[in-house]
Amino acid sequence: MSSGEEAVILDIQRMSTEDGPGLRTTVFFKGCNLACPWCHNPESISQKSDLNWFTHKCIGCRICETACPQKGITRGEQGLRFDRARCLACGTCVNECPNGAIELKGKPMGVEKLFRELVKDRNYFGADGGVTLSGGEVMIQHEAACALAKLLKEAGVSVAIDTAGCYDFHVLEDILPYIDLVLYDIKIFDREAHKRITKADNRVIMENYERLMKNGTRVWVRTPVIEGATDSEENIAAIGNFILRAGLPEKWELCSFNNLCRDKYDRLDMQWDYRDTALTQKAHIEKLTEIAKQYAPCAEYSGTVEEGGR
Numbered sequence: 001m002s003s004g005e006e007a008v009i010l011d012i013q014r015m016s017t018e019d020g021p022g023l024r025t026t027v028f029f030k031g032c033n034l035a036c037p038w039c040h041n042p043e044s045i046s047q048k049s050d051l052n053w054f055t056h057k058c059i060g061c062r063i064c065e066t067a068c069p070q071k072g073i074t075r076g077e078q079g080l081r082f083d084r085a086r087c088l089a090c091g092t093c094v095n096e097c098p099n100g101a102i103e104l105k106g107k108p109m110g111v112e113k114l115f116r117e118l119v120k121d122r123n124y125f126g127a128d129g130g131v132t133l134s135g136g137e138v139m140i141q142h143e144a145a146c147a148l149a150k151l152l153k154e155a156g157v158s159v160a161i162d163t164a165g166c167y168d169f170h171v172l173e174d175i176l177p178y179i180d181l182v183l184y185d186i187k188i189f190d191r192e193a194h195k196r197i198t199k200a201d202n203r204v205i206m207e208n209y210e211r212l213m214k215n216g217t218r219v220w221v222r223t224p225v226i227e228g229a230t231d232s233e234e235n236i237a238a239i240g241n242f243i244l245r246a247g248l249p250e251k252w253e254l255c256s257f258n259n260l261c262r263d264k265y266d267r268l269d270m271q272w273d274y275r276d277t278a279l280t281q282k283a284h285i286e287k288l289t290e291i292a293k294q295y296a297p298c299a300e301y302s303g304t305v306e307e308g309g310r
């Protein structure tokens with residue numbers, strides 16, 4: 001771990017109120033080791049830079065097609081087609097496009113530079129706020145994440161990480177001295193269902209949670225409420241029972257589903273099975289929160305919900 005590390009960063013979002021306590025600046029690291037089909041941040045799945053094409057800005061001049069050294073852009077019936085496997089993220093099409101219709105999301109950034117960018121926001125953090133390292137799965141780039149967290153800690157900035165916990169515990173151990181809070185996703189309790197839906201084994205996620213609790217780490221658990229995947233009463237009760245036994249977090253947030261990210265999938269030419277799924281019904285998430293509170297009084301729900309019953 002050194003401040004000479006580089007991290008592949010998708011975005012930096014300022015004035016966030018959803019990624020931990022107080023006002024925060026959230027850094028989105030690229031790359032994820034789970035494959036949740038409802039992912040709200042598809043641009044963060046790949047660790048490579050991703051091309052985004054904004055159809056409404058494209059004037060059809062075809063300059064990008066000629067400019068691409070990889071011959072990776074062609075015109076089809078539906079408009080431009082990007083051969084993403086060929087793309088080397090050279091940025092030529094982005095620079096040549098006369099109307100800003102192409103964007104490369106995600107670029108390597110030195111940890112020192114990133115730190116200098118983040119520390120500028122210190123004045124608005126107040127007593128509770130700080131920086132949240134999120135993703136994707138931030139701990140895929142754990143050496144850079146540790147180096148960044150260390151610099152921030154030394155500068156007196158409070159740091160949280162937002163993680164799904166699916167990796168060896170030593171990865172977490174390395175960063176714990178430099179952070180004040182872990183936002184920890186527990187999505188599905190049943191091991192088979194977790195594997196089938198997210199393509200990852202949740203055994204290590206549960207074990208890491210238990211170790212965080214033994215360690216006395218400050219943790220907020222987050223459970224996305226996703227129709228047909230995580231939103232059954234049984235799943236919420238099973239997670240509740242687990243955290244009751246393993247150790248209660250400071251907060252357990254049930255996060256409502258929204259489909260505002262569907263344009264992101266379009267820009268990346270990705271299918272999304274949840275594009276027409278409705279917002280979480282208020283009555284349903286209230287019921288789930290009631291169940292969650294039977295195990296963990298700290299449970300609450302967050303996000304936009306649809307008024308009405310289910």
Ligand code: SF4
Nearest residue numbers: 068087088090091093
């Ligand atoms: S970034 Fe470079 S390689 Fe990728 S599509 Fe654009 S011009 Fe082609």
Ligand code: SF4
Nearest residue numbers: 058059061062064097
């Ligand atoms: S260069 Fe830009 S405006 Fe022209 S076809 Fe390509 S994306 Fe569209």
